[in-house]
Amino acid sequence: MSSSTVTATIRTILAEHARLGTDVSALSDTDDLYAAGMTSHASVTVMLACEDEWDIEFPQQMLKKSTFASVAAIAAALAELGVGEQASA
Amino acid sequence: MTGTIEVQTERHPAPYGSPEELRAALLDAGLLVATRTDGVYHRSGEFEGVLQAVERYAADQREDATAPRRWFPPVMAREDFLRTDYLRSFPDLVGSLDVFSGGDKEHRALLAELEDGGDWTTHLTPAEVVLSSSICHSLYGTLPTDVPAAGLLTECCGFAFRHEPSLDPARMQSFRMYEFVLVGTPDQAVAHRDAWLRRGRDSLAALGLPVRVEAANDPFFGRVGRMLAANQLTAELKYEVVLDVTDARPTAISSANYHEDHFGLPFGLTTPDGGVAHSSCFGYGLERITLGLFATHGLAVSAWPDEVRSTLSC
Numbered sequence: 001m002s003s004s005t006v007t008a009t010i011r012t013i014l015a016e017h018a019r020l021g022t023d024v025s026a027l028s029d030t031d032d033l034y035a036a037g038m039t040s041h042a043s044v045t046v047m048l049a050c051e052d053e054w055d056i057e058f059p060q061q062m063l064k065k066s067t068f069a070s071v072a073a074i075a076a077a078l079a080e081l082g083v084g085e086q087a088s089a
Numbered sequence: 090m091t092g093t094i095e096v097q098t099e100r101h102p103a104p105y106g107s108p109e110e111l112r113a114a115l116l117d118a119g120l121l122v123a124t125r126t127d128g129v130y131h132r133s134g135e136f137e138g139v140l141q142a143v144e145r146y147a148a149d150q151r152e153d154a155t156a157p158r159r160w161f162p163p164v165m166a167r168e169d170f171l172r173t174d175y176l177r178s179f180p181d182l183v184g185s186l187d188v189f190s191g192g193d194k195e196h197r198a199l200l201a202e203l204e205d206g207g208d209w210t211t212h213l214t215p216a217e218v219v220l221s222s223s224i225c226h227s228l229y230g231t232l233p234t235d236v237p238a239a240g241l242l243t244e245c246c247g248f249a250f251r252h253e254p255s256l257d258p259a260r261m262q263s264f265r266m267y268e269f270v271l272v273g274t275p276d277q278a279v280a281h282r283d284a285w286l287r288r289g290r291d292s293l294a295a296l297g298l299p300v301r302v303e304a305a306n307d308p309f310f311g312r313v314g315r316m317l318a319a320n321q322l323t324a325e326l327k328y329e330v331v332l333d334v335t336d337a338r339p340t341a342i343s344s345a346n347y348h349e350d351h352f353g354l355p356f357g358l359t360t361p362d363g364g365v366a367h368s369s370c371f372g373y374g375l376e377r378i379t380l381g382l383f384a385t386h387g388l389a390v391s392a393w394p395d396e397v398r399s400t401l402s403c
Contacts, residue, residue, distance in 0.1 A: 019350075021364075039349040040320035041174075044313055063316035065323040 003075065006084035009053060010074050014038075017045040029071040043068045050074065054083045094286060094328060097301035103333040104384045108257035111335055111384060115258055118388040127254040128262040132376075135390060140265070140379045142403035144246065147267040147373040150292050153242055156269075161227045161247030163263070164218040169230040172355040175222045178309050178317060184220035184250040187213035220250035220263075225270045225370050229356040232272060236358055236366045240273025240281075259340045259377050268372040272353065274360050278367040279347055282328075285371030286345035290330045293343060297397045298332050298381055303339065305329040332381045342377040346370055 007029065014024045014033065021037030038046070046068055051057055058067070058077065067077045078084055105111040115121045122131040132140065148158070164186065176183060187210060189199065199212035221227055224247050232241055246267045253260060271281035286302060293300045305327045306318040321327050326349070329341035346369060352358070353366035360366050386393040390403060 019354075034324075039351070040317060040324055040326065041349070041351055043320060044316055047316060048313070060312075060315065063312070064319045 003084040105335040142401040156242040158244040163248035165227040182251040186216040188216040265375040266372040270370040278369040282369035
């Protein structure tokens, strides 16, 4: 899966689970999702949806608010876990 | 979120060395009577008298005399309990009630199982009620879903149950709180939480208790819970007014919580602009404040400082 596909999938997950006050397509990759209305509980739902989507488990040190603060932050965390790396390989 | 709440971490010398030492003193003085179950106590007349004085004192801190007051029974509707999503975050603390709904034949089978030393509870079925998981959880399902522009302020008092058997007398399985709950816009909810945190702290300090405010997190369960707890701390959603009752750890005697839309969403509460209502609450922990008063001022009310007795009218 390319990194652009990963980003698109993250956006689909956010549209379904983040309960943002605005349309996710109106946000840039670096816009703050919490500022856009994502709550603490919603961020956990997003985290679990990412784990299901890519069959991964976020390690303990990644289970924090900043990991899910933006599309780019989520993509970076996923890249650390090997998701979306094929594009650069 | 606010950046203006004065959080302190410096501890005070505590009157007791350990929870076990405090427990022994309370039992020796007859203020609490232990039962067969850890964390479940009978309260003496003197203890309950102080607790009721604390409840009146907490209620007297109200600023809006028009807010309705409700005293809840120790059980709540299972349906409302499920909507709070408590099972997701705190499955280890839940108290679900089972009842018998069979006839004579089923009753005989239950008694036969009991006599055989078997698990008689398999003859029971889940009731339509559960033990209240938190005071304000009983409230949301009874509020009008169209929240007025000024928000909805309600005072609630009642019992909560947490299944966490412990020898620490501050960690009872069944305890009461007096809460000031606001449902409204996000800004209203945060302002309510912050104003009450200060008012609550000051009202407790006025009882001669050397309290301070700490950022806190709930004991969310499991792996997901660790993320919720970290988020709660980072987002400054929860503060506690703590007192050093023992040297072991500070004891939270009140808490101020911003729930975001955690209750507004499942209970369908909306603000006039069409948004999901947010909520917050400040809760006075009645047993813990009472324990704190006895630990700080002594085990006999007659020997307490006059100003404390006068403030509490006890």
